[in-house]
Amino acid sequence: MSAPNPDRAHSRRVSSRLPVFPWDTLAEAADTARAHPEGIVDLSVGTPVDPVAPVIQQALTAAAGEPGYPATAGAPALRASIIGSLRRRYGITGLPEHAVLPVIGTKELIAWLPTLLGLDAGDLVVIPELAYPTYDVGARLAGAQVTAADSLTQIGPRRPSLIYLNSPSNPTGRVLGVEHLRKVVGWARERGVIVASDECYLGLAWDAQPLSVLHPAVCDDDHTGLLAIHSLSKTSSLAGYRAGFVAGDPWLVAELLAVRKHAGMIVPTPVQAAMIAALDDDGHEAIQRERYARRRRKLLPALRHAGFAIDNSEAGLYLWATRGEPCRDTVSWLADRGILVAPGEFYGPKGAQHVRVALTATDDAIDAAVKRLA
Numbered sequence: 001m002s003a004p005n006p007d008r009a010h011s012r013r014v015s016s017r018l019p020v021f022p023w024d025t026l027a028e029a030a031d032t033a034r035a036h037p038e039g040i041v042d043l044s045v046g047t048p049v050d051p052v053a054p055v056i057q058q059a060l061t062a063a064a065g066e067p068g069y070p071a072t073a074g075a076p077a078l079r080a081s082i083i084g085s086l087r088r089r090y091g092i093t094g095l096p097e098h099a100v101l102p103v104i105g106t107k108e109l110i111a112w113l114p115t116l117l118g119l120d121a122g123d124l125v126v127i128p129e130l131a132y133p134t135y136d137v138g139a140r141l142a143g144a145q146v147t148a149a150d151s152l153t154q155i156g157p158r159r160p161s162l163i164y165l166n167s168p169s170n171p172t173g174r175v176l177g178v179e180h181l182r183k184v185v186g187w188a189r190e191r192g193v194i195v196a197s198d199e200c201y202l203g204l205a206w207d208a209q210p211l212s213v214l215h216p217a218v219c220d221d222d223h224t225g226l227l228a229i230h231s232l233s234k235t236s237s238l239a240g241y242r243a244g245f246v247a248g249d250p251w252l253v254a255e256l257l258a259v260r261k262h263a264g265m266i267v268p269t270p271v272q273a274a275m276i277a278a279l280d281d282d283g284h285e286a287i288q289r290e291r292y293a294r295r296r297r298k299l300l301p302a303l304r305h306a307g308f309a310i311d312n313s314e315a316g317l318y319l320w321a322t323r324g325e326p327c328r329d330t331v332s333w334l335a336d337r338g339i340l341v342a343p344g345e346f347y348g349p350k351g352a353q354h355v356r357v358a359l360t361a362t363d364d365a366i367d368a369a370v371k372r373l374a
């Protein structure tokens with residue numbers, strides 16, 4: 001390959017602002033795990049493994065012949081299904097039709113949210129200390145500043161433009177209590193700060209009951225400045241469809257819609273149809289939740305018996321586990337047993353002694369992991 005042309009440095013202007021893709025650093029541990037005589041059990045990523053429910057697949061294919069452009073705002077039936085599911089599943093009330101908007105998976109929305117809201121170098125985005133990496137990526141894409149803080153006092157005198165919440169958390173499974181959520185909402189409201197609450201794992205609760213930022217007990221029925229971000233990837237195993245939505249402050253949602261219309265950020269018609277089927281049917285969601293609950297009931301005691309302490313992990317798709325040693329040592333220890341997990345340092349320096357163990361593996365793979373840990 002010829003040497004890179006210095007005149008083309010401009011072509012990396014954006015990617016050079018972004019962090020190194022951390023998963024590349026897991027290659028050696030992955031090779032070790034793959035060399036296990038019975039094969040790898042990959043618990044390093046949160047990708048669903050169970051087939052999409054037939055009711056959703058049928059809705060997708062039934063819409064496959066639709067030739068026209070879909071609405072960026074979402075079909076009226078989709079908006080109604082979003083509002084209905086948020087009310088039934090999470091007790092969220094008072095959302096008008098124009099307060100919800102479908103997105104092409106929530107990673108897309110999170111990566112572009114600061115840009116879509118017009119944030120730039122003068123703006124500060126606050127993210128959790130242990131966090132899904134795309135919050136930071138989105139701020140960097142907009143050229144905004146980022147700080148990691150789990151408490152309001154850590155933020156200091158500066159007024160952020162946007163603050164992220166993520167309860168239940170990826171990676172820790174921590175659930176923020178109603179008082180914590182109320183405090184953040186009140187603090188943000190006094191200062192005109194937007195709160196984006198990533199509620200990707202809200203439907204996967206085990207030992208604690210998480211609440212949406214839009215729940216009346218949190219926001220007193222006032223959605224001003226609040227955005228709740230919901231994914232269908234985990235609760236309905238639709239990661240491959242790219243399906244999510246944002247709901248909350250109608251003024252903010254209208255602004256997002258106005259920009260997204262111009263930018264062509266449109267959810268395809270068959271995916272909109274599949275989303276309606278998924279949001280109208282609570283049965284497949286309950287089945288999926290029980291699958292993860294079953295896998296968690298096996299894996300959690302197996303890790304404890306193998307000498308791990310499990311912190312938080314009261315909800316969501318991960319066990320936040322530690323052996324009180326550097327996380328890369330734990331990754332290697334598990335890789336020697338054919339099990340691949342994610343080092344906690346991927347999510348922030350506070351994760352230096354933890355690993356994230358995903359529940360997203362088949363029952364057979366979970367059984368194999370349990371056997372190897374014994």
Ligand SMILES: Cc1ncc(COP(=O)(O)O)c(C=O)c1O
Binds near residue numbers: 110243
């Ligand atoms: C906390 C969190 N938010 C958002 C996402 C993105 O989900 P999707 O883009 O599939 O909707 C993930 C995916 O793992 C996640 O863990």
